[in-house]
Amino acid sequence: MTDAPHSDTDLVSSAKARLPDVFDKSGSHTLTPFVVTLAVIASLGYCAVAFGATPARLIEGLSRLGTILAFMFPPHVWTTWQEWSDILEGLGETVVMAFLGTLLGAVVGLPVALLGAKNIMPLNWLRLFSRRGFDALRAVEQIILALIFIRAFGLGPLAGIFAIAVSEVGTFAKLFAEAIENTSRRPVDGVKASGGSNFQAIRYGIMPQASPVILSIILYEFESNSRSGTILGIVGAGGIGFLLADRMAAYRWPEAWSIIFLIIATVCCIDAASAWLRKRLI
Amino acid sequence: MSNLSLTIRNFETEYADVRKSMRRVQVVSILLFLCAVLFSAYVGGFFAFTEVSLPTGERVSMLKIWAGLPRLGEYLAKTIPTLRLESLGSDFAEWFWRWKTWLRLLWETILIAYAATVLAVVGGFLLSFLAARNLCPARWVAVIARRYLEIIRTVPDLVWALIFVFCFGVGPLAGIMAVGLHATGSLGKLYSEANENIDMRPLDGIKASGGSWFQQMRYGAVPQVIPNVISYTLLRFEINVRSSSIIGYVGAGGLGQEIRTAMSLQEYTDLSALFVIILVSVTIIDFVSEKLRHRIIGISEHWT
Numbered sequence: 001m002t003d004a005p006h007s008d009t010d011l012v013s014s015a016k017a018r019l020p021d022v023f024d025k026s027g028s029h030t031l032t033p034f035v036v037t038l039a040v041i042a043s044l045g046y047c048a049v050a051f052g053a054t055p056a057r058l059i060e061g062l063s064r065l066g067t068i069l070a071f072m073f074p075p076h077v078w079t080t081w082q083e084w085s086d087i088l089e090g091l092g093e094t095v096v097m098a099f100l101g102t103l104l105g106a107v108v109g110l111p112v113a114l115l116g117a118k119n120i121m122p123l124n125w126l127r128l129f130s131r132r133g134f135d136a137l138r139a140v141e142q143i144i145l146a147l148i149f150i151r152a153f154g155l156g157p158l159a160g161i162f163a164i165a166v167s168e169v170g171t172f173a174k175l176f177a178e179a180i181e182n183t184s185r186r187p188v189d190g191v192k193a194s195g196g197s198n199f200q201a202i203r204y205g206i207m208p209q210a211s212p213v214i215l216s217i218i219l220y221e222f223e224s225n226s227r228s229g230t231i232l233g234i235v236g237a238g239g240i241g242f243l244l245a246d247r248m249a250a251y252r253w254p255e256a257w258s259i260i261f262l263i264i265a266t267v268c269c270i271d272a273a274s275a276w277l278r279k280r281l282i
Numbered sequence: 283m284s285n286l287s288l289t290i291r292n293f294e295t296e297y298a299d300v301r302k303s304m305r306r307v308q309v310v311s312i313l314l315f316l317c318a319v320l321f322s323a324y325v326g327g328f329f330a331f332t333e334v335s336l337p338t339g340e341r342v343s344m345l346k347i348w349a350g351l352p353r354l355g356e357y358l359a360k361t362i363p364t365l366r367l368e369s370l371g372s373d374f375a376e377w378f379w380r381w382k383t384w385l386r387l388l389w390e391t392i393l394i395a396y397a398a399t400v401l402a403v404v405g406g407f408l409l410s411f412l413a414a415r416n417l418c419p420a421r422w423v424a425v426i427a428r429r430y431l432e433i434i435r436t437v438p439d440l441v442w443a444l445i446f447v448f449c450f451g452v453g454p455l456a457g458i459m460a461v462g463l464h465a466t467g468s469l470g471k472l473y474s475e476a477n478e479n480i481d482m483r484p485l486d487g488i489k490a491s492g493g494s495w496f497q498q499m500r501y502g503a504v505p506q507v508i509p510n511v512i513s514y515t516l517l518r519f520e521i522n523v524r525s526s527s528i529i530g531y532v533g534a535g536g537l538g539q540e541i542r543t544a545m546s547l548q549e550y551t552d553l554s555a556l557f558v559i560i561l562v563s564v565t566i567i568d569f570v571s572e573k574l575r576h577r578i579i580g581i582s583e584h585w586t
Contacts, residue, residue: 047397061450096322152354158327231440
């Protein structure tokens, strides 16, 4: 510290020498934020022009939205048991679809995941091939799968269950494979050294390490499916979405809002339940 | 010595008790789980029967799943276009016969996703500071902001699309609003979680030198979360492209309306063509944004 700065100007100049980027006020440093902001605003303007979003149309739409939102309070309460049982059945169906779909997806996804895990599948080409397969499965939207399964099984929850299951196979296989790859090699070496077979190495060396992660992935996907399960009903694949779309199409907004509130309440219950389960299991 | 063996015996009986009670819990929970599976399989229609007419003309009742499987295969087989090696060009031209409309709608889909992402970033970013427990100006503000984000995130974008199609009419404007609102909820939550993990010392420094709440956020919190924000935003853009290719199904613009038309007119090969278009464009966008994300994360690591 022989050349320690003596005055403020020395301090500033030494700081400048050390961190030239911070003091660089010229050119790109000050200009970039402006250019980016301008580009974003210009592109939004282009979108508005291309989509015909005139102020008049926006105001009209927003006033209609206000009218709809006004139907939220007070919430509509169904008076007869018949109506209540319809709604509750729909909600139950959505939860059942999420549950069975996730379960089926996990049951199929786990063995498939072994094909995509680096530390289990030594064949490079098969591993990469199955990885691309998972990607392709995930790329198909759940709702398109639902439309396809409706053709096969007819309207109803069966189509929804299979749509969730098939799209979850891709997600689960990818996530499980990553969980399996993140395990330590040592327990596997131990099992092998004491004469264990390959299957035993997976069962007793890898699975105990991976299972907490796998369980929490399954619970998370169950939550997310019970959220997105609503939309499967809109196309007719069972669940509460059908009732919701029906009420909206008939402009019965108070009832539609009540259904939305019930969906949110159900999702909250499921989140709480799965948080409790997660704490118990892991 | 006898003392030690007594301890060991005590331990063994206690261990056996614990094991037994654990076994009991395990058996009960497995039984409960199986009951849940069976009940939901019943509700889900796994045991439902349906009438099927055989080629011989007689009608039999069959498990619905079993009856549906061959129909599934038929349906998927119909979507595969006929591509012959000798006339590959014209076969492709026939397969993608509406490519001009489809390309226009693909552009519209991407624009919807882009505009929705911009709206969601603005909304989610502003709300994320109010919703973060460590940054919110007051406790009740955080509670309200969190509830709001949760509600708009729980309602799926297709439901928002139904609502906005009623408000703004059929077209991409409703799609932007719907995807944007749903994405605001998800991004707001992710951003606020990033906000909750920041180092509070820079904010204390700004507060100590007389900075307002806004200045604390701007100069203390924002520089710390920017890399996270950018990476979440790019991820969300990918998701938004997927969902805006769907919402056209209820009339909110984009490729989805073509999917609906092809389904109802039973143009099977159109469906596979649309699927290929969506798959290819989503893959390209995923690839580009992944490269971008890695570069940005790399740059931010270089800075710190």
